[in-house]
Amino acid sequence: MFHHQYRADIDGLRAIAVLAVVAFHVFPGAIPGGFIGVDIFFVISGFLISGILIRSFENENFSYKEFYARRINRIFPALILVMGISLAFGWFVLMSDEYKQLNKHTAGGAGFISNFILWEEAGYFDTEADKKPLLHLWSLAIEEQFYIF
Numbered sequence: 001m002f003h004h005q006y007r008a009d010i011d012g013l014r015a016i017a018v019l020a021v022v023a024f025h026v027f028p029g030a031i032p033g034g035f036i037g038v039d040i041f042f043v044i045s046g047f048l049i050s051g052i053l054i055r056s057f058e059n060e061n062f063s064y065k066e067f068y069a070r071r072i073n074r075i076f077p078a079l080i081l082v083m084g085i086s087l088a089f090g091w092f093v094l095m096s097d098e099y100k101q102l103n104k105h106t107a108g109g110a111g112f113i114s115n116f117i118l119w120e121e122a123g124y125f126d127t128e129a130d131k132k133p134l135l136h137l138w139s140l141a142i143e144e145q146f147y148i149f
Helices: 008-026 036-058 064-093 096-110 114-121 127-131 137-148
Strands: none
Touching: 008 036, 036 137, 064 096, 064 137, 096 114, 096 137, 114 137
């Protein structure tokens, strides 16, 4: 598949998105709209992936196997690391009910359905949300569902 050339402007937008989200979580009162960084990432991902897909369809060389192999190589190492560290740390610091919920969230993250699991439990800004170490995986689930459908 055809891949984009390096784009400094897109890296700049990614940096702004990350800073907005991090600042929102560190100083929620100071930057109440910082979660917009997630939306910025959705737009960037949609733009980049759509361009790759359109060009590969135009060139008649699209491959589901190659598309998902690239996603797995890019996403799974960090995803597995985050989930593994969360489970290991949770084993020592969480109560049994909390650890059971973490296991459910880990399975949801691995299956890219975190958004549905979290939707049934609490809103993103609920008090309960701050006790969900894998809460951020909802956006990865939505992105993956977008590509599937």
